[in-house]
Amino acid sequence: MSPHLRKRLVVIGHGMVGHRFVQAAVERGLSETYDIVVLGAESRAAYDRVALTSFFEVGADSLSLLPSGDYEDPRVTLRLGANVAGLDLESRTVTLDDGETVGYDELVLATGSAPFVPPVPGHDLEGAFVYRTIEDLEAIRDAAAGASTGVVIGGGLLGLEAANALRQLGLDTHVVEMNPRLMSAQVDEAGGRILGRHVEKLGLTIHTGVATERIEGGRVEGEERVTGITFAGGETVPLEVVVFSAGVRPRDQLARQAGLVVAERGGVAVDDQLRTSDPHVWAIGECAAHQGRMYGLVAPGYTMAEIAVDALLDGGGTFTGADMSTKLKLLGVDVASFGDAHGTTDGSIDLVFSDAVAGIYKKLVISGDGRHLLGGVLVGDASAYGTLRAMVSSRIELPANPEELILPASSGAPAIALPDEAVVCSCNTVTKGDIEGAVEGGCESAACVTTCTTAGSTCGSCKPQVKKIVEDYFASQGKVVDRSLCEHFAMTRSELFDVVLVHGYRTFDEIVQAHGRGRGCDVCRPVVASVLASQLNGHVLAPGRRTLQDTNDAFLANIQRNGTYSVVPRIPGGEITPEKLIVIGEVARDFGLYTKITGGQRIDLFGARTEQLPAIWKRLVDAGFESGHAYGKALRTVKSCVGSTWCRFGVQDSVAMAIALELRYRGLRSPHKLKGGVSGCARECAEARGKDFGVIATEKGWNLYVGGNGGAVPAHAQLLAGDLDDDQLVRLIDRYLMYYIRTADRLQRTSTWIDSLEGGLDRVREVVVDDALGLGTELEEAMARHVDTYVDEWKATIEDPEKVRRFVSFINAPDTPDPNISFGSTRDQIVPEASTGPVSLGSSIPVGRP
Amino acid sequence: MTAPSTQRLVAICRLDDIDPEGGVAALVGGEVVAVFRTYADEVLALDNYDPFGRASVLSRGIVGTRGDRDVVASPLHKQVFDLRTGVCLDDETVRVAVHPVVVRDGVVHVEIAPA
DSSP: OOGGGOEEEEEEOOSHHHHHHHHHHHHTTGGGTEEEEEEOSSSSOOBOGGGGGGHHHHHHHHHBSOTTSSOSSTTEEEEOSOOEEEEETTTTEEEETTSOEEEOSEEEEOOOEEEOOOOOTTTTSBTEEEOSSHHHHHHHHHHHTTOOEEEEEOOSHHHHHHHHHHHHTTOEEEEEESSSSTTTTTSOHHHHHHHHHHHHHTTOEEEESOOEEEEEEEEETTEEEEEEEEETTSOEEEOSEEEEOSOEEEOOHHHHHHTOOBOTTSSEEEOTTOBOSSTTEEEOGGGEEETTBOOOSHHHHHHHHHHHHHHHTTOOOOOOOOOOOEEEEETTEEEEEEESTTOOSTTOEEEEEEETTTTEEEEEEEOTTSOBEEEEEEESOOTTHHHHHHHHHHTOBOOSOGGGGTSOOSSSSOGGGSOTTOEEETTTTEEHHHHHHHHHTTOOSHHHHHHHHOTTSSSOTTHHHHHHHHHHHHHHTTOOOOOOSBTTBSSOHHHHHHHHHHHTOOSHHHHHHHHOOTTOOTTHHHHHHHHHHHHHOOOTTSTTTGGGSOHHHHHTSEEOTTSOEEEOBOOGGGOOOHHHHHHHHHHHHHHTOEEEEOTTSOEEEEEEOGGGHHHHHHHHHHTTOOBOOOSSSBEEEEEEOOHHHHOSSOOSOHHHHHHHHHHHHTTOBOSSOEEEEEESSTTOTTOGGGSSEEEEEETTEEEEEEOOBOSSSOBOOEEEEEEEOHHHHHHHHHHHHHHHHHHOOTTOOHHHHHHHSTTHHHHHIIIIISOTTSOHHHHHHHHHHHHHHOOOHHHHHHTOHHHHTTOOSOTTSTTSOOTTOOEEEETTEEEEOOOOSOOOOOTTSOOOOO | OOOOOSSEEEEEEEGGGSOTTEEEEEEETTEEEEEEEOTTOOEEEEESEETTTTEEOGGGSEEEEETTEEEEEOTTTOOEEETTTOBBTTOTTOBOOEEOEEEETTEEEEEEOOO
């Protein structure tokens, strides 16, 4: 097409929707036909207004949707600071406020909406703001400096965002809402109440069901400024900053003046293709009204943008209304609303789960025949949002027990809400009802329940759940829940950690004599050993320490079903030389061990007898191997993909980073075993998000995820911080791991630990990233001590005859193989043979020492 | 050993060879015995075979107390056994054999009935 035949498309407005329109127009080839001119009133290119509140933390640049400031397509011209004053449909021109006119063939209105400021007296005083643009936020920030109290008028979505902003600016913050609850458009009364409680916990003051009479003003430093707010009842709150967030109104003045049809309640009327009453003018986003309705969310605006582009290309797409489902994290609280959230469908039934203590509210709206999900509200835990919303939109038939859709997951959430028939211990098929029955029958501890019901007696992975059910049951009976570690210590692991830290204890005897009773057990002794290891990092087999250790730590190997051990040398990041591979193969062959590649990029050698362990490790240590800590509660592996070295997709060297992290944290003792992963790109081949700490490379650095694990209740890690450089990454992992080690319960994985913290992941972020407790340096120093004092346990063991002396089959026949250990063979390797009872060697074997 | 007695007293090791609150495995007349030393330096012996885990491992368990009883927890599934009676405190229908111990001149002797 020759240039003079090209037409011009003008877009008024460069917000999120205007930007999306241009993107779609370029992608779909509309700029082949049109020169596109975009007129943005703000001085900035489009930015993420949904994330506006994070402006104070991340700055304007990272909110930008067009960081380069311009479109790559030369046929698109972006003009910022361009205020459109008039529109002439007849001549197809728009006039800017400086008098310049711009002609168009097609015009797209994407002017969005403007905050509604209720006409209360005093609304125009200095110190009164709206919450819409980055400029607004900058002005609010300036006003907040030196101020102490702020009020947000409006308790909807944006109002709470604004309140969060004031709170972040250090103001004592009030929220005033005319409706009897917060977020009345999205959540119902009970959900609003729980949300209110969350918000109040953050220190905000909520006034619901109150109208504002006037904003008080007074002379402050020569300026007429806001000084207070008076409610309809007469109550006055003194303040220095007021933010109006009482809803938005479509910016349709330009269209009105030009004579376009507008909807009754505002907004430029559009048909299903987003065309206005003028065939060459289109309207999308919050300035448009489809079937009389304006959509105050970005997602419908994006859909409109796509459909308008399609229409301009003579496509057949139509806009048929939008899903008003929303999910967001507001002040750290998950809030979601989807489908018919308010149950307006005839005959619909509500199914509600509410736990005021945990701050969780979930409501399902179900069709009268009980077969379909129509909508719902989630507050405090919106993890089910994706599934539920999908059930609404695809009309999947509901399961027989729809309540299970909203009952808390068994991991960190209160297990009390599980149905009685839920199987908690799958090894022994013990249900929640059985466990509660045992408690009702007189069990006063999880240990007793395990004895009485066998729940947790086999693989043990459900023990934390059993404990939680018992605790929750007692709590529901109003009894004080005993959080004692065991009968010997009336404190939690975390309290014990602090006690040891404060007093500087170095031995179990000191600790149990000062703070415990009896001589300890298999529960508290390993905990003390782990706590001492975290603080002192001495050898686990040092005198007085060995008898605290579980057998795995005591023998520096992993006990297997027949009493033999498995040996796992460390292979940092999974990288290994052929020479080292050969050594492992030779050791396995020479000692007759079963070999298997582990799930964590290492090689496991099974079937070693206690008396063989030092000889096996001598060979491995001589070849340059270290203990892999596959035993014990410690760092296991940091898994990696091949990263940028070999992979054509890798953007960072994940192997080098994984090796560095594994070497840094090797030997680190923790409440539960720890794993890490580093992926060289977003393809995530290292499955880093299944790890306690997962690192995923980006073009700009590393994203750090925390709280993932496999196990009986798998969990996906969540983003803690993004785009970190190497030093920042290591510093945050240092802090995170140490914070976990100090405060987690015994055998509590990082995922359940995070869930157990008040504030969850946000709390971890406050402490670890924002250093809200000022603990950062201390945690880093603790980790530095660990790193500096690390010694390979196996090397130290084989060099010390006193330690090697323990590795015997029998104290009086050190090298006589235990007759109870026997092997069969499967697939050309040894496997344990089942035992039917103790085996006697007979009295013919000479025994000799002492 | 040829003495015609109904019981045999077998020297196992020196007391110092066993850590306080630790255990060792010993061969006594061909049987595998777990010998434990308590905090009060009392020495007690049980069969080493864990009837729950079906492996010869009790000597490698953690020694401690439950109430005022000296106990060991099996390293496999943590069932707790009374060091004096051999009774499993988590399931009192199960018990392991107890063997008398004599400490003489700092040497631990375990008594075992002939087969």
